[in-house]
Amino acid sequence: MPEIVLREALKRGLEEALETDPRVFIMGEDIGEYGGAYAVTDGFLKKFGEKRIKDTPISEQAFLGAGIGAAAAGLRPIVEFMSMSFTLVAFDQIVNMAANLRYMSGGQISVPMVIRAPTGAGVQLGATHSQSFETWLAEVPGIKVVCPSTPYDALGLMRSAIKDDNPVLVAEPALLYGVKGEVPDEYYEIEIGKSDVTREGSDITLVSYGYGMRPVNDAADTLESRGVSVEVIDLRSLSPIDMDAIVASVQKTNRVVVVDNARRRGGVMAEVTADLQQSASEWLDGPVMRVGSVDVPWPYNRGLEREVLTDTDDVLAAVAEGYGL
């Protein structure tokens, strides 16, 4: 199978949508002339023209809101934020408009829009540019949230997101844009709301998504080398969360550690933890162990930032503390 990087996978998903569906257009800050802050849309302006590739002013509320209006009128806008941190500026529009409109209108208004944003810390951008608000938006009814960790998932989820009749936030782990992976030439989609068991095992379940999959996979390798059989689940979707798959895995392994690259407090893994406590405690040999990044504003300094972020040692420590493995 051919290997491509995650950025290319996203690009392929966007490009084929632009080629096949005239209702699809992309807008965002510096996505055209500049080529996109992370170069996902590089070359698009030349290929598709100004009507389909719209550079916007630095007005996150206005262009996100305009995307909602365009979607309500039947187009399928893809709106890019330069950083997940900047979605905060447009939260009112995302929550009160994109997510609420269908319900408030008694089902009359659809908002088939994709919101793309690079997410996560790790390159010393400091507190304002390193945040993971996908975990906040995953709490909001009326919007779906996905987060790929591989090029294969990035393309499959992007295809599904663009076809979805709901607003879908695609959280793109910024540190993974350059990661390589196999992507088939044959067409496929990945269903939103379904997780992926990326490694089968019988002793313990590790659950994560996005950039959190990196420490989880490393920890799984270490545990396997010690003779522990690890099952790994990549959530792929943060809303809806595929609890059935997690519970099924826990019924098999009786041990679970949930891992978030975002801040530990609140968030997706708090939700998973609470659900497991309620629906799977009889299957568990120990507490649901939760790992997340430290609950402080993200520091700039390299050493401090590394210490704050979830890493392999944090995962292994939780496995040892909870289950003595």
Add this chain to the structure above:
Amino acid sequence: MGDNGVDGVADNLDLYRQMYLIREFELACGENYSKGLIRGFLHLYIGQEATGVGAISALQDDDYVVSHYRDHGHALARGLDVNRSMAELFGRATGTSKGKGGSMHLFDAAKGFMGGHAIVAGQLPLAAGLALAQQYNDTDALTICFFGDGSTNQGLYHETMNLAAIWKLPILFFLENNMYGMGSSIERVRAGGIDFYPGMATYGIPAAEVDGMDVLAVKEATELAVARIRNGEGPQFIEAKTFRFVGHSLADGQKYRGQEEVKEWEDRDPVAMFPAKLIEMGLATADQIAEIKAEVGEAVATAVKFAEDSPEPDLSEIHDDVLA
């Protein structure tokens, strides 16, 4: 719509009928709010009827109308079903949003009425996006966006004006300047006085001021702006000076303004002045006016009865329409 005919008689009477319908509808809302049959926040359009009716009468069927939380008048002027609109305020299953929207969130997508939006200025970019789709699809349709003076102090006001201007969107920004954002007079909260239209020069958006108490003046100003937009001239801006004769909502005791000021505006009440003018000019008879009043009175009474008799939404509908 927008064709005034040979003598304009039919259209004039229809403008009056719409204004009177809104007035009676709003009075019935207030009454049923007092009875506890309508709950939540209720913002009445009483006093501003000529603005919404005059503006919307200048539109085509395929245009979009976007409103704010004081949306009953725009909804009715756009032809939303009176019964279903009242039922929505009563929170009933037969309501326009099946009882899930309420007074501030009326919708009828089939009529291009895209809400009822209750976060101040939040509707502005939505309207720009609807206009973007109209431009994208290469139609001659446009979007009219109503907003109040209070929304002009939100950042979105600037953001949306700028976006619409640089993209030359087919949108008519319609400011209903009723002089108060809830209890704050614009003189207290805005630098630069009570006139907004001169500021549009900043964006290169052509802007006009109109007497919002004069339904024909509003209609004419809107027709002019609409023609420019359909001609590809980009966004236009109209500021209508108007006034709500009642409080911000039914919870408002109006401690922030004097009765003399209210009285001054009430003397220019379009619902009273317009029919008097029509009769005086020989464009309508007292009988015709009386007939309209009787018809409208009956329609509103029917709507209240319809709403009262309508079922509450089934509790099983809680999870409906969250996602497609």
